[in-house]
Amino acid sequence: MPLRSLVICAILAFAAGLAVASFAGFREFVPGLLEGALVTVEITIGGCILAVIAAFIAAMAKMYGSWPVRWLAVTYIEIFRGTSALVQLFWLFFVLPRFGLTMDPLTVAILALGLNVGAYGAEVVRGAVTAVPRGQWEATIALNMSRVQSLRRIIVPQAIVAMIPPWGNLFIELLKATAIVSLITISDIAFRAQQMNATTYRTTEIFSLALVIYLALAMVITIIMRQFERLAARGLARGASH
Amino acid sequence: LKFWDWAFAWEILPILLRASIVTLEATILGFIIAAILGLAFAIGRMFGPKWLSVPLAGFIEFIRSTPLLIQIFFIYFVFPEYGVILPAMAAGVMALGLHYATYCSEVYRAGFANIPRGQWEATIALNLLPYYTFRDVIPQAIPPIVPALGNYLVALFKDTPLLSAIAVLELMQTAKIIGSDTFRYTEPITEVGIIFLIFSLVAAALIRLVEARLNRRTTRP
Numbered sequence: 001m002p003l004r005s006l007v008i009c010a011i012l013a014f015a016a017g018l019a020v021a022s023f024a025g026f027r028e029f030v031p032g033l034l035e036g037a038l039v040t041v042e043i044t045i046g047g048c049i050l051a052v053i054a055a056f057i058a059a060m061a062k063m064y065g066s067w068p069v070r071w072l073a074v075t076y077i078e079i080f081r082g083t084s085a086l087v088q089l090f091w092l093f094f095v096l097p098r099f100g101l102t103m104d105p106l107t108v109a110i111l112a113l114g115l116n117v118g119a120y121g122a123e124v125v126r127g128a129v130t131a132v133p134r135g136q137w138e139a140t141i142a143l144n145m146s147r148v149q150s151l152r153r154i155i156v157p158q159a160i161v162a163m164i165p166p167w168g169n170l171f172i173e174l175l176k177a178t179a180i181v182s183l184i185t186i187s188d189i190a191f192r193a194q195q196m197n198a199t200t201y202r203t204t205e206i207f208s209l210a211l212v213i214y215l216a217l218a219m220v221i222t223i224i225m226r227q228f229e230r231l232a233a234r235g236l237a238r239g240a241s242h
Numbered sequence: 243l244k245f246w247d248w249a250f251a252w253e254i255l256p257i258l259l260r261a262s263i264v265t266l267e268a269t270i271l272g273f274i275i276a277a278i279l280g281l282a283f284a285i286g287r288m289f290g291p292k293w294l295s296v297p298l299a300g301f302i303e304f305i306r307s308t309p310l311l312i313q314i315f316f317i318y319f320v321f322p323e324y325g326v327i328l329p330a331m332a333a334g335v336m337a338l339g340l341h342y343a344t345y346c347s348e349v350y351r352a353g354f355a356n357i358p359r360g361q362w363e364a365t366i367a368l369n370l371l372p373y374y375t376f377r378d379v380i381p382q383a384i385p386p387i388v389p390a391l392g393n394y395l396v397a398l399f400k401d402t403p404l405l406s407a408i409a410v411l412e413l414m415q416t417a418k419i420i421g422s423d424t425f426r427y428t429e430p431i432t433e434v435g436i437i438f439l440i441f442s443l444v445a446a447a448l449i450r451l452v453e454a455r456l457n458r459r460t461t462r463p
Binding site for chain 2: 078079081082083084085086087088090091094095098099172175176177178179180182183189190193194197203204207208210211214215218219
């Protein structure tokens with residue numbers, strides 16, 4: 001879908017949602033769910049930032065580290081990809097306090113989701129970096145660049161262009177995964193929906209509205225990532241033409 | 243209080259292993275739904291008339307970009323409002339199946355797109371009825387997409403702990419109950435993590451094996 005029709009879709013969906021919400025009986029649920037959406041957005045942004053950092057560190061460690069570092073990175077990636085996000089969340093929430101590490105639930109949520117998505121992201125980063133043509137590496141050797149220099153100036157900037165679409169998918173996965181933080185008592189959209197459902201029993205309205213809010217947030221992520229993609233591609237094209 | 247109590251860990255292991263049978267049941271049933279419904283979605287979206295394919299594409303996009311947990315709640319709490327009362331396990335399996343059907347339909351779509359055009363043209367040349375067209379052409383798309391479907395099987399397996407939110411007695415819910423009864427969460431939750439890790443690593447190895455087999459068979463002239 002081209003960007004403009006996506007934007008139009010998002011606006012239409014939002015307007016339709018608002019119209020339905022104000023005419024049908026579910027106006028009363030909007031403020032509560034939007035408050036929850038704020039928490040969801042907060043966790044999503046925190047998780048995305050952590051995921052990108054973790055993914056880059058793990059990918060670089062796996063590709064260029066000495067063997068103990070590489071082994072550590074592989075263990076991290078396999079453990080977080082091999083178990084489910086909910087198990088990781090509960091583990092951090094229930095088990096870490098026993099080691100004397102007590103964190104507030106919000107931090108635990110960002111940590112669990114960020115590390116989980118970061119493990120998947122590490123493979124994305126690794127794939128994109130290995131996909132950079134060999135000639136680029138050879139050129140950096142010819143220019144006598146150190147490995148860190150060539151990665152930072154030549155290889156990674158090119159890899160980032162290829163990385164953006166898969167990262168967009170991962171960010172949407174992360175947004176969807178934030179629903180599980182309601183199970184460790186964080187009042188996000190899913191938690192508010194359940195709470196309101198328990199007091200009012202208006203299940204259809206509440207859960208439909210919750211789904212629509214998640215859809216709108218996912219669309220926002222798609223739009224932002226499209227924008228990034230265009231920016232990055234433009235930068236690359238300019239670099240190549242000079 | 244110790245960090246890790248071996249006696250306790252051994253005591254609860256059989257309970258958790260028994261619960262893992264429920265997890266595997268949910269995985270298998272959910273994946274059967276996902277594989278069949280996904281094929282129906284893909285065929286409807288690619289070959290259906292416009293009034294079917296456009297809303298279907300929108301529906302698939304909608305399911306794919308909203309959280310599975312809310313979909314589980316939706317089926318478990320909203321369907322009874324309209325007279326469809328489901329036990330927790332059935333609701334959970336349906337939600338898992340529906341959610342992953344949308345992912346599988348994209349896999350099938352890629353598979354169909356990879357069938358050489360000549361195959362479709364041949365069915366037109368032979369004047370085959372749609373039934374025979376599908377019967378003869380679609381099976382060609384299956385072998386190359388088996389590994390991709392396998393990856394979604396593992397992903398579905400890793401999403402089954404979400405069923406604990408509607409109190410299905412699978413691994414995670416059993417671990418939580420043990421935890422709240424004994425105030426020891428370290429052992430049950432760690433063991434659940436290890437069980438998941440073992441299953442997923444074994445599954446990943448099996449997928450790699452199947453992939454190698456299929457590649458060998460297709461590259462042999």
